[in-house]
Amino acid sequence: MGKGGMMSFVFPLRTSLLACALACLPLAHAAWADPQHTSRTGSRAGNGQPVSFSAEQVAHGAQIYAGACAMCHGADLEGGHDVPDLGNYFAARWANTPLDRLAGYITHAMPLMAPGTLPPQDTAALVAFLLHQNGVTSASNAPLPMEEDRLAKMRFPAPGQSTGNRP
Numbered sequence: 001m002g003k004g005g006m007m008s009f010v011f012p013l014r015t016s017l018l019a020c021a022l023a024c025l026p027l028a029h030a031a032w033a034d035p036q037h038t039s040r041t042g043s044r045a046g047n048g049q050p051v052s053f054s055a056e057q058v059a060h061g062a063q064i065y066a067g068a069c070a071m072c073h074g075a076d077l078e079g080g081h082d083v084p085d086l087g088n089y090f091a092a093r094w095a096n097t098p099l100d101r102l103a104g105y106i107t108h109a110m111p112l113m114a115p116g117t118l119p120p121q122d123t124a125a126l127v128a129f130l131l132h133q134n135g136v137t138s139a140s141n142a143p144l145p146m147e148e149d150r151l152a153k154m155r156f157p158a159p160g161q162s163t164g165n166r167p
Helices: 003-032 055-073 088-094 099-109 120-133
Strands: none
Touching: 055 120, 099 120
């Protein structure tokens, strides 16, 4: 078989393998993702303080999400194409991470088309909304703080973590 014959065989093989790999990605994601939505109450992961946010922040965060985030991350936080979901993947990615890092990432990188445009109170409300949507129950109705040093003392609860308000 000449060089041209080999190329005509390799190209369809590569295309077929790529198509197969892309078709299997949703299945692999489904197998990895935890389908159960568990409730986690204000975490004290590590030496962190309990996570608290207010119902008003969650409602305001839902408005921010709908206007600035849903166009990329989906109305139900499902993500799509190259945009990660903000449910199971997100919770696993940010588990046990200080909330100042999440707020800082949102502040500097989101929304994608206008990074750095969310004021601190909107960022805190968005973080409260994301915590709530990922099954985290607030330890109290105290608002999630906007200050980095206070957020640094709180951590995003890991999936399945249920520490409540114990010392």
